[in-house]
Amino acid sequence: MLAELFAVMAPVLIVAGIGYGWVRSGQGYPTDFVARLVLNVGTPCLVLSTLSRTEVDVQAFGQMALACVAVSLVMGLIGLALSRAMAQDWKVLVPAYLFPNTGNMGLPISLYAFGEQGLALAVAFFLMLSVGHFTLGMILSGAERSWRRLLVNPIILSLCAALAVMLLDLELPRWLANTVNLLGGLAIPMMLITLGVSLASIRVQHIGRGILLGALRILCGAAVGWGMGVALGLSPLAHGVLVLQSAMPVAVFNYLFAVRANRSPEAVASLVMCSTVLSFVLLPLLLAWWMPIAR
Template sequence: MLNTLLPVTGPVMVCVLIGFLWIKFNWPYDTDMITRLVMCIGAPCLIVSALTQSDISHSILQEMFWVTLSVIASSLLAAALLIRLAGQPLRTFLGPLVFPNAGNMGLPVCLFAFGERGLVLALAVFMVLSLLHFTLGIALVSGRSVLRELVSNPIIYSIAVAIFMLYTDYRLPLWAQNTVNLLGDMTIPLMLLTLGVSLATLKIQNLGKSLYFALTRLGIGVAAGWGMAELFNLQGVARGVLILQSAMPVAVFNYLFALRYEREPQVVAGMVMISTLLSFVTIPVLILYVI
């Protein structure tokens, strides 16, 4: 069992721990700059690099897009119902319950669990989630349209470039491809370090509410991912990637949005921290199932 789990979870935990200890030693870490670097340069380059050099068929990638949308739709319905039953505000908790940490945690876990093929499929899920999180997610928490956020999101342009290259068989010049590969390679380590830094700086208030919604997030994720994998009859790596990505903890960006729009940020911070810590137990269990 350890021979299966350690190669997947070990690198993730070590990188997160380094980021956590970095802050505990009071060493400087510009989280805003690193986050912008990853979202504006690293992640777009990783998307173009991985998708355009993969031998995965267009039909499989398209299927992952549609399945991910189905996971989000079913998660929205389940989350809205559970939030209403708990008597809590939808705008505060709908986003954190629906949008998982498919980037910082999901990408490396799928890479180490399934190799480059797993990374490509995980990126397909990540792209859909990112676009929805920075549009629908912000709209949910802010209560207004955020078309500008969509237009200014570099990830959407990297998706357009990758799709163009996939369907036209266009290839970048070698120097450009090597540059994109190099910049894309920084993404996953920086994501994990930043996750550790975020965990070190978050503070929990109202432990009971945070714990309830953290458990709810993990439960909704597993149920939605598993259910859609069965409904769409996904097999092999695609099935494993969908379940793992869907089961990730609350994304750190949910806390940043809650802070920006004053939607109980301390409770959302607790959800991020608790669900992430719990995922170090739940994710290995799921890995044993899906590998």
């Protein structure tokens, strides 16, 4: 089991470590360009290529999307309760609890832990969460105020295309399938490298509070994901993916949005860094629990 866990987590640690070491060594990294490339090109192609080549039951896909919405609502309420209990700004803590890092970390870990079927289900969770993150999340953080611009976000458009492929049982032409497979292949490694770069660039304050809130974000996410999976009667594979995606650390985009809006970026940075570091300890425990069940 230890060898299997290492095989799942090692690629994530190594590739993110490359990004971290790259910046720490003084090398330049065009974070804004890479982030736009991944979001506008790599991620939509990854979604199309994954869903077009993997047979995913439409009902299972819909259940995962519904579970994502339900988990997000509960986690938002938990974030609101904690913000009041700890006298924190709810516009800082609620987005952090609503929107975990299901892309940079959730997709590769789901792939290596649960295979192509697990990746397809993780994509369903990621898509639904991304719709909320790049609409409601940007509004809450103050990073964007125009709903019209949000509606033409590539993530939203890729969701529409992915649903059309699934619901109409379409088959992509070979030239298009090869193209989206090629472009989709850059998404996960570039996500992980950018994660490492972002972590190297973040300056953390209030570490004690960050560790507490970061640990609560992961543990509460896992518990809520488990409860929603039981309530919806998910299969063991879908249940494992749901628990894993729900337990991801705070997404780096929350920090970028906070910087853009100048809304307590130091507090958000602490949540991102502390929860990410803790995830490398807590996520292997979740995998040790769920990998044998899902298989």
